[in-house]
Amino acid sequence: MPLLINITCYVTIYFGIFIYICGCFGSLLNIHILFSNRNNSSTFLLIYSSIVDCIVLNIGLLPRIFAVGFNTDLTLYNLLWCKIRTYLLRITSLIPLYSIALMSMDRFFISCRTVRWRQLSNIRFVRWMTFFVSFLIATEGLPFLILTKILQSNTSISCTPMYNPIFSKYASFFCIPVLYALPLVIMIAMGILIYHKLHNRTHLRRAQRSLTLIILLRILLALISCGPYTSYFVYSAIVVLSTPIKSAERIAIENFIISLLSTFLYITYSSSFFVHIFVSSAYRKQLMDLFKYYRNRHRAVIQPVQMVLTKFTQNNASTVKNNKQNN
Incomplete structure (x- = not known):
């Protein structure tokens, strides 16, 4: 299946690099702009999620781009990096999803009429x-750190903890299907409740409505990018029981699908900045003020240098003129 391999490489390289650059740059801007309002509960979660998003993109997507697109995978040659990357990728890919779920719960609490819930x-x-x-x-991800090894056969080499049959079943039937699906279920439930509250309470302050819309859009993007990835692993867990032996063609197609889904999964970790830009006029104003500040600061640094150079040139010119007159 050379065609599928080529498609996977091109998608991973070009789309992956685009997501990586936009995601890292956007997350850093998010942290910078939102940090002044970090004592707000939802903003705190947005900042925390942006920090973890940067980690996910750097230890997950960037090494994937090099591995799939350029055949350079350091996890296949260094056991320590193999273990650390597998463990960190496991926990950092889950934390932003649960952060979005916590944001949705926080928005639901603040939109409730009951004081006890709002507190x-x-x-x-x-x-x-x-x-x-x-x-x-x-804590749940510790088995990924302990069990991960570099496995080498006559045809392939891989960094994986799935060689252990007990852990393999645990990962296939619980780790990915349940732990990834749980925050998505919370998001769906809270999203419906928040939309109902938002629709019936038009008197909510503009800032609160804007932040609520940001979280609703984050929920939608998480469902779009993580939903297919989670569904595929549920499908794989079911297929393993019914069809333990697969043809080479089917394995190639399934590898192609999971490679594409794994790349599109990173949309969740790179979209926060663009959601803020799209929804919040206050965020756009803060971003423009930030750019103006650095532009003016740059001019303030250059201007004194230019003044010194102009003064130095004028002094030299007057000195030369005086020397000519004296001669």
């Missing part, structure tokens, strides 16, 4: 929940 939308509670969820994800 749950506070920075202290959100920080505690963020730490607790991140700790659970990091």
